[in-house]
Every structure is written in C-alpha cells, then in structure tokens.
Amino acid sequence: MNERIEIRLGGSGGQGLILAGIILAEAAILDGKNAVQSQSYGPEARGGASRSEVIISNTSIDYPKVSKPDVFLALTEEAMNKYKNDLKENGLLIIDASMEKPKDSYKILSVPILKTAQEKIGKVIVANIVALGTLIQVTEVVSKESIEKAVLDRVPQGTEELNKMALYKGFELGKSK
Amino acid sequence: MLSRKIMLMQGNEACVEGALAAGMRFFAGYPITPSTEIAEIAAERLPKVGGKFIQMEDELASMGAVVGASLAGLKAMTATSGPGFSLKQENIGFACLTEVPCVVVNVQRGGPSTGLPTLPAQGDVMQTRWGTHGDHPIIVISPSSVREVYDMTIRAFNLSEKYRVPCILLMDEVVAHMRERVELPDKSSIDIINRKKVASTLSDYKPYMDYDSDGIPPMANFGDGIPFHVTGLIHDISGFPSTNPKVTEDLINRLMNKINNNIGDIIEYEKLYMEDAETVIVTFGCTARSVLSAIRVLRQEGLKIGMLRLKTIWPFAHIAIKELMQSSVNTLIVAEMNYGQLLETVKASAEGAFRIYGLNKYNGELITPQEVIDKVREVAEYA
C-alpha cells in the first residue's frame, strides 16, 4: 500500500457518508495506522451534494485535506460530477449502478449499492455500510476485522446485525467485480 | 468505541474533553457554525460531572453568563465563530477589566459579516487582540491538531485562572471539524492551575489589591462570605469606581504588566527544520500543517527551509523573531488564511532584519502544500 492513500465518499446529505468516513478512519486506527477524516457540506441538512474524506497513512498526516483522491466512491450523479475532476490518474471511481457512467479515462467500477441495500437488506439507509464493504473489498485499505469492529462500535444499538449484513453484502459486491 | 487511550476524535470534541479535564463546570453558548459541536457535547457531558450548561438567548448573553458563573466560582467557557465572536466583544472587555477568568473559543470561519459560515479562515487574528475597545490584556493561543486542541484548551483554562484574564482559544474550521487519531494523556499527568484564592484570615478584603506584588490579586467568589463589588468602570483597589488619573493609570499598567512580565510563561512556539534554515515560514493553526508538508518536500530537494509555528498568538512572540536574527535566516514568509494580519506584526517585530513576504489566501480554501512550495520558489527568485 502507498504511504498515503486518499479516499473520498460523495453523495447526498443524509445518506450517511460522513459516518461512513468516520468508520473507515476508525478502522484504519484499529489497524495501527494514522487517519484523518474531514467533510464538506452545503447549507442543506438533507439533499445537496456532500462529501466525506479520509486519509490513511503509515506516517504522520500533515496536510489534512484530500488533494488527489486515489479512490472516489459516489452514490449520486450530482456528487460524482461535482467532485470527480481531481481524481488521481489511475485512480478508481466507484459508482452506484443506477448512475450513468461518465466518459472518463480512469478505472470505473459500477456496483448496485443502493439496490442491494433496498432489496437485499430492505433498508436503503444502510447503503453507506454496503458502500464501505464494497470499497474495502476492492481496495483493501483496511482489514475486514477492523472495519467490522468499527461498524459495530458506531452504529445505533439494535441495528448491529442489520449493519453487519450490509457490510458483508458490500464485500460480496466487491468480490463479483 | 476504540480503546480509551487511542481514538479518532474531532477537534471540537477534543476541546470539550480538554475543558472538562481542566475543570470546566459551566458552559453558556449560542448555536453557530462551525463551533456548535462544542456546545452540543458540553450539553451532554457537563451535567454528568455536576457541571452546568445553558443555551442563552444570544451571544452577548452567553458571554455575560460565563462571566457571572466564573464570579460565582466555576471555571467557565463559551464557544463561538465569526459574527458571534464580534457580538461577544463587549463582555470580553468586561472580563478583561474586572479580571474574571474565562475561556472563549473562537472557531474561525470566512468573513467579514456572515461571510463563509462552513469554510475555514484565519481572519480573526487582529480581532482577538483588539476586538474589544480600550487598552486591555488578553491571551490568545492557537492549536494545529486535534491533540493540541485538547492540550491547549487545558492550557487556556490554566492561563486564564493564573493571570485572571480571558484566554481565547483561536481555532479554525479545519482543526475544529477534522477527526484524527489522538492519544490522550493520562489525567494524572495533567497540570491544573486554579485561581489564587483569598486567605481566610484576611480581613477588609480589597478585591483589586496586589497583595502578592505579582500584579494578580487573589479572588473571592460571590457567596464565599466576603461581600465585594465588581464594576466595569475603572476602579480603585477596593473595586469601586474612580476617575482619578493615577488610579486609572496604575490599573491599566497592572493589567498590561501582569501579562507583559510573564511572557516567558505565556508565549509558546515551535521551530522545525531550523538548524541551517535560510528561509523560515512563520505560521499557525491549520496552515502550519500545509507548511510542514511543503517543507518536507522542499528539504528533500535540499532547500534550507524551516518553520516557526506560533502557538501563542497574543502576546506576540517577538522573542522568536529576535532569535531568528541571531541565525542564518535571511527571509521570512508569513503564511496565513487572511489578507496579511500577522504579516504586519512580523514586519514590525523584524525591524527590517529580513526580506519578508506574505502567503495569503482568503477564498475559503486552505493554503495547499503546493502553494507553499510555489511561494518559496517565487521568493527565491527575488533574492
């Protein structure tokens, strides 16, 4: 793995991507690495384009913002179009299968994240955790043990099994690609 | 949760944790981005430790309530941003003159006016020094990381209690909202300073008498059994109003000197990569992180670049600039997310000793490491 890996999660406000970023950063810390998570958002509490960014590194993280993401996972077209332009050359763009693939040269992975959350688990609200599972299966930025622990520590009591299922479905989606 | 010691923590959260470790038992605030999390977390945490939280009707009231609670003996804090900090100035001045310890957190956002509520800036440097009217003492410290937010919040309480002066924790949106890996110190390793109390044997207490000849009068609390008067008017040692020129001058001198005579204790700064540095970047807060990234790159290229990071913003670290005069340094770049507020102070302090340039950004975005690198190269061409 590179010394510093930059990950961006983009979607619509309320999709839980800020929480997903926090969980990812916590998993990295459980792996014994350094992590910084930050976010930017518009005035809307729900809707609009929001993004959550995570930097994972084996050494200290000075500049705390993502400048050229290695990976960008987008759940809405609005977020994808707004935040994809500075993706690193050879970077990976993961998008939901419901979205139209952009005509860009980088690696694009189209995965039915929202559909899986809605139909296989029955709760679109866990799409953020499905997304995390897919991202981790594909990129291996953190260990599966750590992400599972981090997810279970952060999600509301009583929803652990649901979120665990979402995470595993995410892994599966990643494997199929 | 991750293990208790090592965790992912947000800057605003670290501020509350530090405040609680320092002994904060009162918080009054008003919602404002990007400082609101501090109030939210304080609302949850304070009553658990027997402390009090109140959301006041406005920023002026929350500053007033903080001063009132401190006079009644509790360590008190408020937090705000942008326009809220402007509104608090009146009662910050009251606390300066009446020497009531309190901590004011200012999470800077883009200004002026409503400005850029969710975006970072460092444009309140001068306001933290001279935001309230009249000559007054103040201490301002500024953290660059989440762990430092924790440490500096404790330090803000300690300085405030020790010198009986409001201490402003000057944060920025980046440090406040980012989450990073922190390892918190063991509580037993933290030094806590409490305000000097009035000796119980003392009769005829004069609340502003310099009993110990250190410029810092001991403090009684309302309700302790020693009735005393506090006024925002210029007052004599008994605490009562006076317009006597000598009394006025003595009071202002004591207020300023209690800070100026202790700069060795109050001023902190960090120097990195300085041993052979010819160009030094002077910076603070979140910008220091970009500067450090850039310096690591430039050093690999063999450029002799160092960093002076101000941890105490006010009183200004003239001593650090004077130290640079005794070294190989010939060029300073002052990097800050404003139009050049610290730059002017550095220029005045340097008295022409260096070539000095500003790296300024005020568009709501951080100064990037690349911009620092570009500036260093540009400046090298002028030489």
Next chain:
Amino acid sequence: MRKELEKYFRKDKLPHIWCPGCGHGIITGAVIRAIDNLKLEQNKICIVSGIGCSSRAPGYLNFNTLHTTHGRALAFATGIKMANPELKIIVLTGDGDCSAIGGNHFIHAARRNIDITTVVFNNSIYGMTSGQYSPMTPKGAFATTAPYGNIDRNFDLCKLAQAAGATYVARGTVYHVPQLIKLMEKALKHKGFSLIDVVDICPTYFGRRNKMGSPVVMMEKIREMSITARTAAKLPPEELSEKIVIGEFYEEQAPEYTEEYAKVMKKAQGGKLNE
C-alpha cells in the same frame, strides 16, 4: 436611616450620585427594608445591575454586588444563579437598561422562570446620558431625542413580563412606599422570575423637559394617576389610558429553572440521557 438598616449600606460610598428629588433612593430603601423584614442572609444575596443611574445602586449596598454592562445584568445574573443556586439574586435596572438594550435578556429570563427578582427603576427616561426617550417614555412626551414629542408607543412592562413567562408580576410606585415594600417582600419570597415595575420620577430630565413642576408635584401626580389593579379591572380600557395601575398582576407556581437543571444533572448522572 434606621440604625438596624445601616449594616446593609456601604456608608463610606455615600452620599449617592442621584439628583435631589430623584426616586431611586426610595426604591433602594424599599429593597433594603424588604430584605430586612424577611431576615434574608446578607452573604447569600447577590445584587446585579446594568448601566444607568439606577444601576449605580448596588455600589452603595453591602452585599455581593456586580455592576455589569448596559442591558446585560440578567445575563450575568443567570450565570451566577446557575453556578450557585443558593444565592438570592436581585437585579436592579432602569427602564432603558431593562426594556431596550436588555429587552431580549429580560424576556428570556422571564421565559426560563429562573429565580431572580428584577426591580425596574422606571422613570421613563435615560437619566445618565441626560434625558433621551426610552421604550417606557409615554407617547407624546418630550425628551432630548424627542424634541417634537415622542412618537414611539411605550411598553407595558408588566404585560410583557407576564406574556414572556414571569411567575410573579407587580407594579408599585415611589409614592406608595409601604405597598412597594410589601410587593418586594412577596417578589423576594417567590420562587421563580419576579418583576416589580416601579413607577419612579426623574425631576431633572423628564420632569423639567415636560414641565411637570417640582419633585413634590411629580409625586402628587403619581398619587392622582394611580389606581389599584382591582379597581382597574372594573373599568373600561379607555378610562385607563391616563392611569397608573398598581398592585399585583400575576402569580403562579411553576417549575424554577435551576431546579429543573438539577433534575437534568440527576438524569445525566443516572446514565439515562443517551438512551
């Protein structure tokens, strides 16, 4: 002054700065007599004021006293009361201090029903800055900033307080002193936010500019205009326009703010807050 009242004053700070004929001394005296009658513990009283002539009163009184910024007395007082609920908090304020620059703090302190007694020295004018109109200056009256007559409509502070949530509301005057002392005793005994709006006189600025005559004449005018709340209740509104309605307007037992916060602390410490 009665000998037994001397302990309540900082005698070395007297004489006070108020003008001859000013009613502020009468109100201050009434506050002290109410405290004495109730035998309240001197060290457990904290008197807080803002800015203005009336706000100089705490300086003369031998208690924990705090002279704050303009309009902010109730904000500071709220902090003190929260920090130490054992203290009895009395706010002494003027009509401008309380209802203009401090208006927001006033309605919110009333809304919270925090245990603070607020006494308004209501002389319908800004005295310290020499006679500008306040939100309590009657329509048509003259002031230095209303040289053609005041066009602002004035507040009824008692109605405002009651609407905002105050749980004891009364009005007295500097003419009806025994009644004023009784009202203050009730306010001080009341748990929650209490307001005493005291109709006061400013002969120097309000009286002279409005050609009201000597302080004695101004006092007599108060007597003539005053009717009790009970009598007023029977009169049609149009007959009340020139009257000063005095007495108790409202009294209610309601949860007090610092007691409610004590419950929050208990709940939080029981670990129930997050569930």
